[in-house]
Amino acid sequence: MFDRLSTRLQDAFAKLRSKGRLSEDDVKEALREIRRALLDADVHHTVAKELTERIREQAVGQEILQSLTAAQQVVKIVNDELVAVMGGEQAKLGRSAKPPTVILMAGTQGAGKTTASAKLARYLTETEHRRVLLVAADVYRPAAIQQLEILGAQIGVSVFSQGTDVAPPEIVGHALDEARRGGYDTVIVDTAGRLHVDEALMVELEQIQAVSTPEEILLVVDAMTGQDAVNVAESFHKRFPLTGVILTKMDSDTRGGAALTVRHITGCPVKFIGTGEKMDALEPFYPDRLASRILGMGDVLTLIERAQATIDEDEARNLEAKLRRNEFTLEDFLTQLRQVKKLGPLDQILGMLPGMGKLKQLQGDAVDDRQLKKVEAIILSMTRQERLQPELVMKSSSRRVRIASGSGTQVRDVNQLLKQFDDMRKLFKQFSGMGKGSRKAMSGLANSLRSGGGGAAFPSAGGRNKRRR
Amino acid sequence: MGLFDRFKETLSKTRQTFTSRLGAALRRRKIDEDVYEELEDALLSADVGLETTTRLLEAVQKEARRQRLETADQLTPLLREAVVSELGEDACAFALDDGLTVILVVGVNGAGKTTTIGKLAHRFRGQGKKVLVAAGDTFRAAAIEQLQVWADRAGVDVVRQSQGSDPAAVIYDALQAAKARGVQVLLCDTAGRLQNKAHLMAELEKLKRVIAREVPGAPHEVLLVLDATTGQNALSQAQLFRDSAEVTGIALTKLDSTAKGGFVIAIRHELGIPVKWVATGETIEDLQPFSAQEYAQALFADV
Ligand SMILES: Nc1nc2c(ncn2[C@@H]2O[C@H](COP(=O)(O)OP(=O)(O)OP(=O)(O)O)[C@@H](O)[C@H]2O)c(=O)[nH]1
Ligand SMILES: Nc1nc2c(ncn2[C@@H]2O[C@H](COP(=O)(O)OP(=O)(O)OP(=O)(O)O)[C@@H](O)[C@H]2O)c(=O)[nH]1
Ligand SMILES: [Mg+2]
Ligand SMILES: [Mg+2]
Numbered sequence: 001m002f003d004r005l006s007t008r009l010q011d012a013f014a015k016l017r018s019k020g021r022l023s024e025d026d027v028k029e030a031l032r033e034i035r036r037a038l039l040d041a042d043v044h045h046t047v048a049k050e051l052t053e054r055i056r057e058q059a060v061g062q063e064i065l066q067s068l069t070a071a072q073q074v075v076k077i078v079n080d081e082l083v084a085v086m087g088g089e090q091a092k093l094g095r096s097a098k099p100p101t102v103i104l105m106a107g108t109q110g111a112g113k114t115t116a117s118a119k120l121a122r123y124l125t126e127t128e129h130r131r132v133l134l135v136a137a138d139v140y141r142p143a144a145i146q147q148l149e150i151l152g153a154q155i156g157v158s159v160f161s162q163g164t165d166v167a168p169p170e171i172v173g174h175a176l177d178e179a180r181r182g183g184y185d186t187v188i189v190d191t192a193g194r195l196h197v198d199e200a201l202m203v204e205l206e207q208i209q210a211v212s213t214p215e216e217i218l219l220v221v222d223a224m225t226g227q228d229a230v231n232v233a234e235s236f237h238k239r240f241p242l243t244g245v246i247l248t249k250m251d252s253d254t255r256g257g258a259a260l261t262v263r264h265i266t267g268c269p270v271k272f273i274g275t276g277e278k279m280d281a282l283e284p285f286y287p288d289r290l291a292s293r294i295l296g297m298g299d300v301l302t303l304i305e306r307a308q309a310t311i312d313e314d315e316a317r318n319l320e321a322k323l324r325r326n327e328f329t330l331e332d333f334l335t336q337l338r339q340v341k342k343l344g345p346l347d348q349i350l351g352m353l354p355g356m357g358k359l360k361q362l363q364g365d366a367v368d369d370r371q372l373k374k375v376e377a378i379i380l381s382m383t384r385q386e387r388l389q390p391e392l393v394m395k396s397s398s399r400r401v402r403i404a405s406g407s408g409t410q411v412r413d414v415n416q417l418l419k420q421f422d423d424m425r426k427l428f429k430q431f432s433g434m435g436k437g438s439r440k441a442m443s444g445l446a447n448s449l450r451s452g453g454g455g456a457a458f459p460s461a462g463g464r465n466k467r468r469r
Numbered sequence: 470m471g472l473f474d475r476f477k478e479t480l481s482k483t484r485q486t487f488t489s490r491l492g493a494a495l496r497r498r499k500i501d502e503d504v505y506e507e508l509e510d511a512l513l514s515a516d517v518g519l520e521t522t523t524r525l526l527e528a529v530q531k532e533a534r535r536q537r538l539e540t541a542d543q544l545t546p547l548l549r550e551a552v553v554s555e556l557g558e559d560a561c562a563f564a565l566d567d568g569l570t571v572i573l574v575v576g577v578n579g580a581g582k583t584t585t586i587g588k589l590a591h592r593f594r595g596q597g598k599k600v601l602v603a604a605g606d607t608f609r610a611a612a613i614e615q616l617q618v619w620a621d622r623a624g625v626d627v628v629r630q631s632q633g634s635d636p637a638a639v640i641y642d643a644l645q646a647a648k649a650r651g652v653q654v655l656l657c658d659t660a661g662r663l664q665n666k667a668h669l670m671a672e673l674e675k676l677k678r679v680i681a682r683e684v685p686g687a688p689h690e691v692l693l694v695l696d697a698t699t700g701q702n703a704l705s706q707a708q709l710f711r712d713s714a715e716v717t718g719i720a721l722t723k724l725d726s727t728a729k730g731g732f733v734i735a736i737r738h739e740l741g742i743p744v745k746w747v748a749t750g751e752t753i754e755d756l757q758p759f760s761a762q763e764y765a766q767a768l769f770a771d772v
Contacts, residue, residue, distance in 0.1 A: 036519050042700030045513040109723065109751070110579025110696065140751070142618035147611035150632075154610075195726050222579070226516040226700025228728035249578060253665040254702040277578065277609070277661075 031056055034078060041255030041294040042226050047264075051081060079291045085260055086287030091244060091269040093124070096215040100133070100179040100187045104212065106205060106240065107220035108232055109193030112248030112274055114144065116220050117190040118151035119274065119282040120246075124186055125157060133184040135175040136161035137168040137208065138192035148190050155279050158184075168192070169207040176212060189214070196235030209240060216243045218271065221262050223250045229258035233265035242266050247285065248274035255294050328425050330387040334379045374409055378417050381406035394418055498541040500533060508548060515768055516700050517731035521738065525551050549765040555734050556761040557743060563690050563718075565598065569647055571655045571680055571687035575673060575714055576694035577706055578661030581722035583612065585694055585748055586656045587619025588756035593654045594623055601652040603643030604629035605636045605676065606660040616658050622753055636660065636672070637679045644683040657688070664709035673714050692745065694720045697730030707736040718745035721759070725749040729768050 031052045038048035055077055095101045103120065105113045117134060124130040134152050136159055138144035145161045152159035160175040172189055179187045191208065194201035209217065219242050221229065236242060245266065247259050250273040259270060270285040379387060381403045386393050393399050393414075400418075404411045498504060505526055512522040529547045538544065563570065572589070574582045586602055593600045602620050604627055606612035613629050620627045628643035640657055647655040659676065662669035680687045693716040695703050710716050721730045724747050733744050744759040 039513065039519045040701050042516075042702070045510060108698065108726065110581065112579065141615070143611040143614035146614050147609075150610035195723075197725075197727060222696075222698070224577070224696075224699050224702040226698060226703075226728065226732075227514050228516070228698050228726065229700075231727045232698075249663065251666075252577070252663045252702060253705055254700070258700060 037295060038078075038257065041257035042224075042229070043257035043294060044227060044230055044261045047260065051078065054081070079288075079295060082260065082291035082294060083288050086263055086290055087269050091271055093120075093271065094215045094243070095185075096213075099185045100176065101130075101185060101216075102176070102212045102214040103186065103188045103216040103218060104209060104214040105188065105190055105218055105220055105246075106236060106242075107193065108195055108222075109141075111193065111220045111222045112246075113193065113220045114138070114147050114151070114190050115277065116218075116246050116248060116272075116274055116282070117188050118148065118155060118157070119279055120272070121152070121157040121188050122155040122279050123272075123282050124188075125155070130186045131184045132157050132186045132188060133175065133179045133182065134159045135172060135187060135189045137171050137175075137189050139164040139166070139168055139171075140192045144190075144192065151279065158182075168204055169211050172208050173211045187212070196232050202235075202239060206239065217241060218244045218246050219262070219266065219268070220246045220248060221258065223247050223256045223259060223273070224252055224254040225258040229261045230265060233262040237266040242268050244268050244271035246270070246272045246274065250283075251275045251281070256290055257294050259290055260294065330379050330382065330390045330393075330421060331384075333421050334376065334387075374407070374413065375417055377407035378403060378409055378414055390418065390421060394422075500538060500541055500544065504541045504544065505530065508544065511769065512731065515729035515731035516703075518701055518704070518735050521555075521731075521735045524738075525555070525734075545769055549769060552734060552765040552768060553761045556737050556764065558761075563745065565593070565596075565654065567653065569652060569655060569684060569687070570689045571644070571647075571657065571684055572690045572692060573657045573659065573677065573680065573688040573714070574692045574694060574720075575659050575710055575716070576661065577663050577696075578609075580661065580694040580696045580699075581720070581748060582606075582661065582694045583616050583619065583658055584751065585692075585720050585722060585746070585756065586616065586658050587623055588748065588753055589746075590620060590623035590625045590654075590656055591753045592756060594625055598653040599651060600625040600654045600656065601643060601647050601650070602627050603640050603655060603657040605640050605643075605658045607632055607634045607636050607639060608660040612658070612660065619753075637675055640676055640679055641683065644680065644687075648684070664706045670709065670713040673710075677714055690718060691716045692718055692720050693742070694722060695730065695733070697721050697723045698726055698728040699730070699732070701732060703730070703732040704735055704739070707740055707742055711740055711742060716742055718743055720744075720746040720748060720756075722748040724767075725755070731768065733764075 034055060035048050035052045038051060039045060043051075058077060093103065105117050107113050121132040121134050125132050134148055134157055136145040136148045138148075145164070149159045149161065160171075160178050162171050162174060166174075168191065175187060175189070178184075189208065189212065191205060192201065194205065196202065217240050219233070219236050221232070225232070245259075245262055245268050247256070247262075247270050250256065262268075263270060270287075270290075272282050273285050275281045275283055382393060386399065386403075393403065397411075400411050400414045404414050407414075508529075509522055509526060512525065513519065517525070525548065528551050529544060532547050532551075533544060536543075538547075563572065574586055576582050583606070590600050590602055600623070602616060602625055604613040604616045606616070607630065610632070613627075613632060617627050617629070626646075628639065628646050630639050630642070636659065643655060643657065646652070657676070657680070659673065660669075662673065664670065677688065677691070691714050693707060693710050693714075695706060699706070707716065707719070719733065719736070719742055721733060721744050724730065736742050737744070744764070747757055747759050747764070749755045749757070
């Protein structure tokens with residue numbers, strides 16, 4: 001559907017290089033591609049403009065364009081900017097000093113508030129063992145109350161409702177009494193969808209806020225939102241002390257640029273993303289992943305899907321169990337690499353990875369299966385014990401010298417491999433904490449590939465960037 | 470880092486631009502690069518998308534040169550015309566004859582399908598038609614109850630089963646009921662589905678097949694409901710829903726927001742799917758047949 005930014009950039013830069021000399025005009029073409037990618041991703045147009053302007057300055061100034069990996073570098077600059085804007089780590093949900101903690105859900109029609117309220121209730125019940133009371137404060141949308149009641153029943157969380165004849169601020173007041181009586185420590189208030197230009201409903205939400213003094217006011221935003229996200233974010237932000245954002249429908253094929261706008265305007269972190277209609281489809285948010293998504297860097301999803309189809313489910317589960325127990329060894333690493341090989345010809349896989357699309361052509365045959373052979377050779381030159389306990393090799397330079405000579409490689413290759421293995425292991429660990437099932441393991445695989453972990457097989461691929469902080 | 474520091478500033482400036490600079494003062498402004506850039510911003514803000522924006526502005530620029538236009542205010546009518554001509558003749562509503570017209574309503578989650586069905590039912594009934602609705606969303610919690618409320622408001626009957634039942638079975642029942650009762654318009658609700666979920670799109674194909682088998686030539690209309698606040702993803706929605714369900718028209722909802730749904734221009738241009746209805750609110754009356762003229766007017770209301 002969308003061309004990949006990195007590929008398009010590489011084309012643009014390839015053209016530039018063949019000319020040998022760069023003019024401002026040449027740079028323009030590359031910048032146009034970046035701007036197009038950002039706009040296609042629904043990044044706000046003023047941001048797209050600003051960002052390309054900034055890159056123009058950097059690109060011309062730092063002789064980026066002279067370099068072989070110009071495209072990767074430019075993508076990296078944009079990526080880093082995006083990650084910086086999206087903010088660092090995922091923020092937790094607060095608890096008020098005096099229970100019950102109130103979480104108020106707000107947003108426009110159909111964004112996913114009711115669904116997110118229930119998902120959140122389930123999440124807090126299961127992971128933080130909170131006692132949650134859901135409150136049906138949408139008296140306008142037909143069957144909104146039933147919708148929440150059905151979801152509540154599904155997840156085993158109580159729902160407080162008073163029909164459609166009581167005013168929402170009153171309902172919320174009564175719900176708080178009920179929560180105190182019933183020993184609930186957390187109250188999640190589902191509100192009606194409202195347009196930011198609907199003065200009456202905005203006032204109503206202020207009244208709800210006044211009676212409930214929420215600890216969290218979460219703005220629920222559909223990830224597919226376009227340029228109008230700026231107006232929504234601004235209006236809600238102006239009137240309410242928002243504390244976070246829930247980005248829904250991230251399971252769509254949207255690039256999600258609106259998130260950038262919302263994050264920036266409200267200054268609030270995205271606390272969760274919705275990734276499906278079912279109650280367990282709520283995930284923590286990783287800024288770097290959104291950045292790659294906006295840029296269309298690498299068709300990582302395709303790769304994940306391919307991986308799912310190719311890679312043995314049992315093996316994946318087995319691997320994940322190992323990861324969780326922190327037993328991931330170099331032997332497993334090798335298995336992983338061989339799995340990757342099974343996905344298809346390396347150059348095809350590389351095409352799906354960010355920044356690697358055109359590399360093969362640029363650097364002749366540098367990137368091919370021989371790289372993989374090299375890694376195999378290194379690992380096979382280790383003793384079994386070393387493979388199972390990579391720390392042995394990491395700690396001993398004499399072992400590394402031996403392995404290098406045994407595999408016909410340089411010590412530097414061995415070091416690089418170990419480092420990449422270590423990075424990969426860390427990544428996997430992060431991932432395995434996230435959820436269950438092989439889907440997660442596979443996205444772990446794809447992500448480690450993406451951030452260069454699997455780059456062990458292609459050490460010359462370049463453009464490796466440290467992302468996770 | 471300051472990258473986005475100027476963001477808000479630029480934003481409010483952009484807005485002033487439309488109303489003030491491009492407004493009254495526009496009359497005296499000479500046409501220059503800046504004017505085109507501002508028009509570009511206006512189009513991009515409306516989710517027209519870069520490609521379409523560029524195409525529109527090139528056409529305008531060419532025409533402006535040909536007509537030797539000099540002041541900026543002369544450009545807006547040109548742009549409006551360009552939009553109208555891209556959007557084509559008003560595809561106007563649905564052609565209803567005396568027989569049974571089956572309308573399948575599809576779209577992503579939360580776009581406004583069920584609400585739009587309520588509004589359509591009301592409208593057709595107002596035209597004296599015998600209307601029936603089918604509760605084909607058996608998945609989402611309280612979707613059936615929601616449709617029931619709308620049907621009650623419109624004063625039409627619902628064919629429904631319980632949550633979790635097979636949507637194809639519900640639609641089948643509804644088709645039989647429609648034939649038996651001499652219904653003229655059957656509106657079929659479906660569960661919201663994201664266009665990138667192959668299994669859900671396949672389910673839609675199956676629904677279509679069931680309908681075609683029971684009523685030759687049906688569904689007569691496959692209405693894709695698009696939320697005007699959506700961005701460029703709407704193109705992907707239109708394309709993939711067209712591929713699976715042969716969409717015949719679009720209902721553009723939530724135009725009472727500040728969004729404009731400018732992606733419909735690209736959808737018409739690239740996929741040939743016309744907008745048939747626009748929805749502007751949550752009451753049963755808030756639905757109108759689409760008019761390209763009015764839409765273009767609204768698109769540049771601030772310009
Ligand atoms: N695929 C997908 N669908 C979602 C997600 N979150 C919500 N939905 C669906 O989006 C639609 C709207 O969700 P609701 O929770 O009813 O939205 P709402 O904001 O409460 O809507 P109003 O109360 O009408 O304003 C439903 O069909 C949900 O199943 C998500 O993360 N992924
Ligand atoms: N402001 C406004 N809200 C609308 C409009 N059309 C629908 N809505 C609201 O949008 C929300 C979702 O509408 P639904 O009709 O439930 O959407 P749907 O596509 O059937 O949703 P799912 O069945 O969950 O996929 C509801 O709160 C509607 O009241 C409109 O034109 N303007
Ligand atoms: Mg709701
Ligand atoms: Mg519906």
